Amino acid sequence: MKKDTKIYIAGHRGMVGSAVWRTLEKKGYTNLIGRSSKDLDLKNQEAVLDFYQTEKPEVVIDAAAKVGGILANNNFPYQFLMENMQIQNNLIDSALKSGIEKFIFLGSSCIYPKFAPQPLKEEYLLTDSLEPTNEWYAIAKITGVKACEAIRKQFQKDYVSLMPTNLYGTHDNFDLKSSHVLPAMIRKFHEAKMNNNSDVTLWGSGTPMREFLFVDDMAEAVVYALENELPEYLYNIGTGEDLTIKELAETIQEVTGHQGTIVWDADKPDGTPRKLMDISKMHNLGWKHKVDLKQGIEKTYTWFLENIENFKEVKL
Numbered sequence: 266m267k268k269d270t271k272i273y274i275a276g277h278r279g280m281v282g283s284a285v286w287r288t289l290e291k292k293g294y295t296n297l298i299g300r301s302s303k304d305l306d307l308k309n310q311e312a313v314l315d316f317y318q319t320e321k322p323e324v325v326i327d328a329a330a331k332v333g334g335i336l337a338n339n340n341f342p343y344q345f346l347m348e349n350m351q352i353q354n355n356l357i358d359s360a361l362k363s364g365i366e367k368f369i370f371l372g373s374s375c376i377y378p379k380f381a382p383q384p385l386k387e388e389y390l391l392t393d394s395l396e397p398t399n400e401w402y403a404i405a406k407i408t409g410v411k412a413c414e415a416i417r418k419q420f421q422k423d424y425v426s427l428m429p430t431n432l433y434g435t436h437d438n439f440d441l442k443s444s445h446v447l448p449a450m451i452r453k454f455h456e457a458k459m460n461n462n463s464d465v466t467l468w469g470s471g472t473p474m475r476e477f478l479f480v481d482d483m484a485e486a487v488v489y490a491l492e493n494e495l496p497e498y499l500y501n502i503g504t505g506e507d508l509t510i511k512e513l514a515e516t517i518q519e520v521t522g523h524q525g526t527i528v529w530d531a532d533k534p535d536g537t538p539r540k541l542m543d544i545s546k547m548h549n550l551g552w553k554h555k556v557d558l559k560q561g562i563e564k565t566y567t568w569f570l571e572n573i574e575n576f577k578e579v580k581l
């Protein structure tokens with residue numbers, strides 16, 4: 266990939282998009298473009314096509330989506346289904362119509378069936394039913410994967426899908442209603458520590474297992490897909506290691522220095538029991554994560570403390 270290739274990063278202000286932007290800049294890429302949702306609403310089909318035809322990007326990295334944790338997904342099924350389909354359909358279809366040869370689509374590990382064998386291999390896609398708390402988001406993501414696969418098959422273009430496990434890191438969403446578990450725990454433990462080590466209430470039973478990847482490692486996987494023509498249509502991206510939500514809570518409690526009690530709110534959903542990724546395909550190609558979980562949590566907590574004044578209360 267030439268360093269002056271014009272690369273459009275959709276969602277460049279988000280957690281993943283901003284990490285991809287930083288990583289590409291560090292590697293010497295000089296022709297990156299991005300638009301905020303205020304400047305370009307990706308739900309608007311005409312505006313997306315017009316943007317491509319005016320700006321003429323050569324590659325598109327799609328890190329734009331309606332994103333949220335278990336409760337947001339469960340409470341806003343229509344937005345998670347429809348907005349995600351609109352955003353990705355407009356980005357993908359207009360890319361095909363504009364002659365864009367390379368497109369990297371980001372999905373999510375929730376595309377795989379709720380009770381699929383572990384670790385999750387790419388070929389388990391569409392073999393059984395989805396987890397109900399996020400099936401709406403998952404169905405949107407599956408249609409994105411299939412759209413890119415169809416374009417590969419019919420038009421022989423390099424449209425590829427990467428399926429990240431649960432991600433976290435700098436520029437994460439720390440809003441307690443809409444965030445994922447890891448940033449929620451950082452905020453809850455920190456605020457409880459500052460409040461005389463008061464109790465921390467977490468959701469569900471603490472028994473589900475999750476795998477977490479630091480966002481800079483995700484960005485490296487995107488850059489790998491950018492710089493290489495990957496032979497298949499779908500690749501899992503993760504660490505290959507998971508832990509229980511209770512173990513995650515204990516790790517974050519230690520990093521933040523909270524010394525109080527953890528209470529589990531059984532009225533909140535657990536979600537899928539386990540979704541560990543089989544990452545052998547990406548490992549065989551040469552990509553591997555670098556940041557271990559404890560290190561990543563420490564980096565994220567540091568960033569949280571540096572940016573604590575900026576967090577908005579409500580995202581959705």
Ligand SMILES: NC(=O)C1=CN([C@@H]2O[C@H](COP(=O)(O)OP(=O)(O)OC[C@H]3O[C@@H](n4cnc5c(N)ncnc54)[C@H](OP(=O)(O)O)[C@@H]3O)[C@@H](O)[C@H]2O)C=CC1
Pocket residue numbers: 275276277278279280281282300301302303305306307308327328329330331332352371372373374429430431432433436438445
């Ligand atoms: N976070 C996670 O744990 C995981 C994320 N993923 C996937 O990774 C990708 C990036 O997620 P992440 O960085 O966490 O999400 P963020 O919420 O941090 O960022 C999403 C970005 O999408 C943009 N966006 C949303 N709606 C629109 C719209 N209508 N028009 C234009 N832009 C829009 C936002 O732009 P703006 O800021 O300008 O409003 C935002 O910057 C997504 O595809 C997500 O599904 C997959 C697995 C796990």
Ligand SMILES: C[C@H]1O[C@H](OP(=O)(O)OP(=O)(O)OC[C@H]2O[C@@H](n3cnc4c(=O)[nH]c(N)nc43)[C@H](O)[C@@H]2O)[C@@H](O)[C@@H](O)C1=O
Pocket residue numbers: 332333334335336338373374375398399402430431432443444445446447449450466467468469470473475510533534535536537
């Ligand atoms: C990336 C992935 O993210 C979502 O799936 P999820 O992994 O289930 O999401 P989560 O990170 O919000 O929760 C993980 C686990 O953690 C528990 N949990 C405890 N205490 C808190 C808590 O305070 N907040 C949150 N959010 N969860 C908590 C929670 O009950 C659950 O058991 C998808 O909808 C979809 O967006 C997707 O693809």
